[in-house]
Amino acid sequence: MENKAYDELLKASLAGTSFAHLVELAASYLNNPLVVIDNSFNIIAYSKNLQSTDFIWLEAVSRGYITIEFGATLNNWDELVAPDQNYFDVSQISAKTRRFIRLKYQNRLVGYLNILEEYSPLTQLDDKVYLFVAALLTKELLFNFQQLNLDNFCIREEEILMELLQDRFADRVHFISRIQGCSLDHNYLFHLGCIDFLHYVSYNAHRSLIQESLQAYIPESTSVFYDKQLVILMKSEEECDYQKLNQFLHSSSLTMGISDPFEDLYQLKTYLKQAQAALRLGALVYQDSQISFYERCKPYHMFEHFETNELLRFCHHLVLKLKHYDEKNDTSYVETLRAYLLFQKSIQKTANYLYVHRNTINYRIQKIKEIMGVDLDQYDLDAHMLQSCEIIQYIHFRNRNTNERKDSLR
Known part of the structure; x- marks a missing residue:
């Protein structure tokens, strides 16, 4: 049965079958349910042929993303997983163990493969089997991403934000062309926020209190994880409730830096540096606040350039x-x-x-x-x-x- 499932998976990949069908075949090969998560922690595909009774698994698949809390934990992978280990087994979320494997291409993280121990023990298959499936899905995921690039169809705001942060645009013309297929209106006045999640560990995969708070206190915002920080694109015209946001950050032991306002999204990395500086230097300016604004931190940022x-x-x-x-x-x-x-x-x-x-x-x-x-x-x-x-x-x-x-x- 295993060899037959392997043959079907390989043939489907070579034949150019849809990514969703490939995920179904991969689940059959591993004999366990699986989901594919992109680097913004959205669930972009999951197996429907192998059902699970795990409530948290079903809840995540239904809402279409994993919680920011657990996403931050995955983001600190290098602190939690031994250098010679290719996977991260998590048993703290529910009674059923989950195995996470990073999907990487040319040392760039493109997402995660998550396998639930539902029908077969995870140890039943050799590690090489999981790595083979991960490599195959990575290749197909990149191909599907390239097709979206060509079609400019239904591009998510998170994708544009991540591409800007990773310097993946050849030039401004490339950026303008790409953003045409996105709902993101680049004519707004923006701020960029940055929350530090370095060393953060949480196995809360049930309900994202952080995401709910961001949606409530920073309307119309878009967020992605980048370099162990949650980067938040904020529309300056929207009314942010900084008082309640500050209270929530305090209760969660989190701090946030916010850049100056800006209009040119193509210069996003410049304002990321501002938000990071505010996050880094805020303790010098703000005594009782978890939120630091770059405007108040500018003198100290200037001092950083001197011995x-x-x-x-x-x-x-x-x-x-x-x-x-x-x-x-x-x-x-x-x-x-x-x-x-x-x-x-x-x-x-x-x-x-x-x-x-x-x-x-x-x-x-x-x-x-x-x-x-x-x-x-x-x-x-x-x-x-x-x-x-x-x-x-x-x-x-x-x-x-x-x-x-x-x-x-x-």
Whole structure:
């Protein structure tokens, strides 16, 4: 029976049969239900000849995509699967084990093959059998994708977004030609959002709370996974509920960076860098928010292009004097001065920001005046001093991150 199923599968592939029929034959060969998932985590084909009673499997097939939560887990494949292993067996979703195999072409991920252990044990077949089926489906998947390119028929927004992120357009003319077959209106004003899912692991394949929240709080958005991050194309004219989105991100321990507004979709990668910078540097600007806007992070993004010694040369000499005092006495007067200047020398707002009593701020400001030898109320270089404090804060932030990365490699 196995040889017959193999022969039928091979003949069908050579004969150019439809992708859907090929998936049916592959399921018969493996004697288990299977689905094919693209790199945007949409289910593009599934076997109908071999039925499953697994509720979560049936639910996923019905809605046509897997959850963002579990998609993020697959996106962290290299952290979860040994380098010499070609598949990822998952038993945490339901009582039935699932085997995932990456579909790759020339080292580029094009999707996943998901096989459910329904009729036969997954260990019954040799690993080479699964890899053969995966390779065959990858080839057919690419051929079907090329046919869609030629026909420009019903191209999904996620495909355009992924192609832009992967630099797969030869030039702007190619991009304009391709987008004609897509429902994406490139005449909008957009923002690009970016949520970090590095090290994220969840086996929630039942209901995507993340997707539901994005749809509710960012209407008309399109999202794909790229480089362990969820990239979200947002239409700026749509009303986003940032307050509720921030609450949800906080409850999920997630952070988000948002780019400046833009009109030219072809320049998407430029605004991805902005969103990633906001995500990376947001902690320097936003104290109690999970959402960071690039507009507020621009000075720190500029600082990234300079070495520490170069940055310090831009600092006011009195702020450097305060920095040296902090280092010698284990104090944090530069941080206090930054907050004081940021809130236009309001003692109460500075105290609220630093979570200390206003009398403590009064004492610190008096001490800062003594150390620097200047009356801050009479000084007219507040902007330069604030920028100097922010440079020093950024240097501390960069040094801390560098040390954390070194520790993680030990």
